[in-house]
Amino acid sequence: MATTADFKNGLCINFNNEIWQIVEFQHVKPGKGNAFVRTRLKNLKNGRVLANTFPAGVKIDTARVERRPYQFLYKDDAGYNFMNSETYDQINIPEFLINNPQFLKEGCTVEILVHAETEEPLSCDLPAYMEFEITYTEPGEKGNTATNAMKDATIDTGATIRVPLFVNTGDKVKVDTRTGEYSQRV
Numbered sequence: 036m037a038t039t040a041d042f043k044n045g046l047c048i049n050f051n052n053e054i055w056q057i058v059e060f061q062h063v064k065p066g067k068g069n070a071f072v073r074t075r076l077k078n079l080k081n082g083r084v085l086a087n088t089f090p091a092g093v094k095i096d097t098a099r100v101e102r103r104p105y106q107f108l109y110k111d112d113a114g115y116n117f118m119n120s121e122t123y124d125q126i127n128i129p130e131f132l133i134n135n136p137q138f139l140k141e142g143c144t145v146e147i148l149v150h151a152e153t154e155e156p157l158s159c160d161l162p163a164y165m166e167f168e169i170t171y172t173e174p175g176e177k178g179n180t181a182t183n184a185m186k187d188a189t190i191d192t193g194a195t196i197r198v199p200l201f202v203n204t205g206d207k208v209k210v211d212t213r214t215g216e217y218s219q220r221v
Contacts, residue, residue: 036094036095036096036097037094037095037096037097038092038093038094038095039062039072039089039090039091039092039093039095040091040092041095041097042057042060042072042074042095043057043060044057044058044059044060045057046097047079047097047098047100047148047157048076048095048096048097048098049096049097049098050076050087050095050096053078053079053080054078054079054080054098054100054150054157055076055077055078055079055085056076056077056079057074057075057076058074058075058076058077058084059074059075060072060073060074060075061073061074062091064091069090069091070090070091070092071088071089071090071091072088072089072090072091073086073087073088074086074087074088074089075087079148079157079158080157081131082131098150099150099151099152100148100149100150100151100157101148101149101151102146102147102148102149103119103121103146103147103149104119104120104121104144104145104146105117105118105119105120105126105144105145105146105147105159106118106120106142106143106144106145107139107140107141107142107143107144107145108125108141109141110139113127114127114128114129114130115127115128115129115130115133115136115139115159116128117145117147117159120144126147126156128147128156128159132156132157132158132159133158133159133161134158134159134160134161134212134213135161135212135213135215137192137193137194137215138161138165138167138192138194138210138212138215139161139192140165140167140191140192143161143162143165144162145159145160145161145162146159146160147159147160148160161212162212163211163212163213164209164210164211164212164218165209165210165212166207166208166209166210166221167190167191167192167207167208167210168190168191168205168206168207168208169188169189169190169198169202169203169204169205169206169207169208170189170190170191170204171188171189171204172186172187172188172189172198172202172203172204173186173187174203175199175200175201175202175203176200183199184199184200185197185198185199185200185217186198186199186200186202188202188208190208190210194215196208196210196215196216196217197216197217198217199217201220202217202220206220206221207220207221208220208221209221
């Protein structure tokens with residue numbers, strides 16, 4: 036058991052018979068009345084985000100979760116297949132549990148959040164930045180713009196991202212997998 040004083044971003048709690056993760060929180064002490072904590076909670080089963088207010092000092096049941104390294108193997112009709120990097124066990128995860136599945140490459144290492152008591156996967160997080168090869172993009176012309184111009188490019192996973200005009204087919208680029216934005220040329 037924990038209290039609202041133990042809140043931190045990323046903490047997983049049992050709330051309304053489901054597992055929720057604290058996205059953000061704010062302790063509020065108004066001039067009149069009791070203190071409270073405003074939170075934004077993300078449901079780890081379906082991804083729904085909920086705003087909730089807890090009275091200060093209330094007891095909260097924390098959920099035991101573990102982050103485990105897994106390697107992406109392949110995708111089939113049943114979902115995405117991963118292998119535990121330590122025990123070599125394989126699991127299948129549905130697409131809605133994966134953050135930005137369009138950036139998954141075979142062999143890449145991800146972190147899967149697993150409920151420690153039921154061994155149920157809750158979410159899958161890709162590395163913050165990954166390198167991809169540009170498989171197709173239109174050639175960019177210099178001098179046509181006065182500001183930073185972007186163009187569409189297809190990467191080796193099939194996803195489409197926006198890149199600067201100087202990036203060409205065959206170049207390797209670093210992409211922020213959380214937002215899908217171009218970071219730099221490698």
